[in-house]
Amino acid sequence: MRLLTHNLLMCNLKTCAGQNFPLALQANEISEENTEFNLVLTQKMLGKLDWKAFHRVADSLGHTLPEELTPEDQNNDELMQRLHHLLFNIVVLSGTLTCQSCGRAYPIDKGIPNMLLEDSEEA
Amino acid sequence: MAVNLKHITKNDRQQVYPPSQDTFLLIDSVVSDLSYIQQIDPCFVIEIGVGSGAVLTTLAMNQSFQSVFIGVDINPKATLLAKSTLELNNCKNYDIVNGDIFRQKGFFNKIDVIICNPPYVITSKEEFEECQKRKDISSSFAGGEDGREFIDKLFDFAYKALSDKGVMYMLFEEHNGSFPGKVLSEQRVGCEGLAVIRMGKEQIREALG
Numbered sequence: 144m145r146l147l148t149h150n151l152l153m154c155n156l157k158t159c160a161g162q163n164f165p166l167a168l169q170a171n172e173i174s175e176e177n178t179e180f181n182l183v184l185t186q187k188m189l190g191k192l193d194w195k196a197f198h199r200v201a202d203s204l205g206h207t208l209p210e211e212l213t214p215e216d217q218n219n220d221e222l223m224q225r226l227h228h229l230l231f232n233i234v235v236l237s238g239t240l241t242c243q244s245c246g247r248a249y250p251i252d253k254g255i256p257n258m259l260l261e262d263s264e265e266a
Numbered sequence: 267m268a269v270n271l272k273h274i275t276k277n278d279r280q281q282v283y284p285p286s287q288d289t290f291l292l293i294d295s296v297v298s299d300l301s302y303i304q305q306i307d308p309c310f311v312i313e314i315g316v317g318s319g320a321v322l323t324t325l326a327m328n329q330s331f332q333s334v335f336i337g338v339d340i341n342p343k344a345t346l347l348a349k350s351t352l353e354l355n356n357c358k359n360y361d362i363v364n365g366d367i368f369r370q371k372g373f374f375n376k377i378d379v380i381i382c383n384p385p386y387v388i389t390s391k392e393e394f395e396e397c398q399k400r401k402d403i404s405s406s407f408a409g410g411e412d413g414r415e416f417i418d419k420l421f422d423f424a425y426k427a428l429s430d431k432g433v434m435y436m437l438f439e440e441h442n443g444s445f446p447g448k449v450l451s452e453q454r455v456g457c458e459g460l461a462v463i464r465m466g467k468e469q470i471r472e473a474l475g
């Protein structure tokens with residue numbers, strides 16, 4: 144799971160609607176890829192991203208980012224390269240995603256987050 | 267360059283919907299419409315029910331637009347196979363999620379292109395619900411009454427998930443009915459009449475009724 148995908152995942156339980164995001168990430172195993180810097184894709188992604196959630200998850204992995212992103216930041220090459228690396232190149236291979244509202248933990252295994260609910264939780 | 271699927275074993279084929287005629291019809295139709303996708307300039311492309319990963323991998327291998335490719339499937343075996351298909355074909359900027367797509371509300375308003383070859387086979391409502399719970403290969407087929415139950419849920423999800431410029435490419439079978447949109451291709455395979463349609467957000471809303 145890449146951090147850009149973390150930005151799309153919420154607790155799947157209906158009872159958590161409204162306070163199901165972002166999920167807290169515990170990363171046990173991370174691999175760092177090194178795909179080439181792609182400014183166009185990074186800028187597109189910033190238009191979609193919930194910055195607060197991304198800021199928080201990056202922080203939990205020890206990467207401090209600015210509290211807010213200004214339009215000028217989009218031209219800051221060094222920052223853009225860092226964001227590209229964080230969004231696209233960091234892959235969480237194993238760990239957990241935990242709902243801050245209900246405590247439900249969703250495992251990440253072989254790089255794939257498992258959002259499936261048990262039958263008893265489905266209602 | 268065509269997608270390499272040689273790693274898919276006999277065992278995989280019993281547990282995951284294997285690349286089939288509908289899969290290839292969907293691939294050919296979307297590839298024939300690449301110029302439309304290019305013009306949308308998508309950021310997120312998702313495949314709902316990624317299965318073996320053949321469709322998503324073909325798109326991710328195509329370098330004619332820059333985006334992120336996310337495959338979602340309810341069947342854990344499918345997600346593992348799709349991931350290895352993407353890896354084997356040296357794709358970049360992809361991710362795989364194991365989950366029920368209809369619970370992924372975090373996708374709302376963010377997705378620019380949805381691709382889906384849904385479970386479209388006519389079954390009873392009970393069988394559809396049972397198969398959705400099993401999260402195995404049976405979830406690939408069972409589509410409920412008129413094979414429309416998954417499709418109707420898909421319209422509702424797609425309408426909420428797509429960005430304003432977003433589109434959905436969906437395969438369907440003639441018994442499912444007809445839908446507003448642009449039919450890109452049609453093919454008869456045995457007793458099935460398959461078609462692939464491209465629907466914009468407004469057309470999806472119309473289909474929702």
Ligand SMILES: C[S@@+](CC[C@H](N)C(=O)[O-])C[C@H]1O[C@@H](n2cnc3c(N)ncnc32)[C@H](O)[C@@H]1O
Nearest residue numbers: 283289315316317339340341366367383405406
């Ligand atoms: C007809 S198969 C298509 C597989 C692949 N896209 C292809 O074209 O070969 C439908 C897929 O949808 C998946 N699926 C069924 N219900 C789902 C749900 N609620 N959420 C996510 N995936 C689902 C099945 O597990 C299956 O892999």
Ligand SMILES: [Zn+2]
Nearest residue numbers: 154159242245
């Ligand atoms: Zn929760």
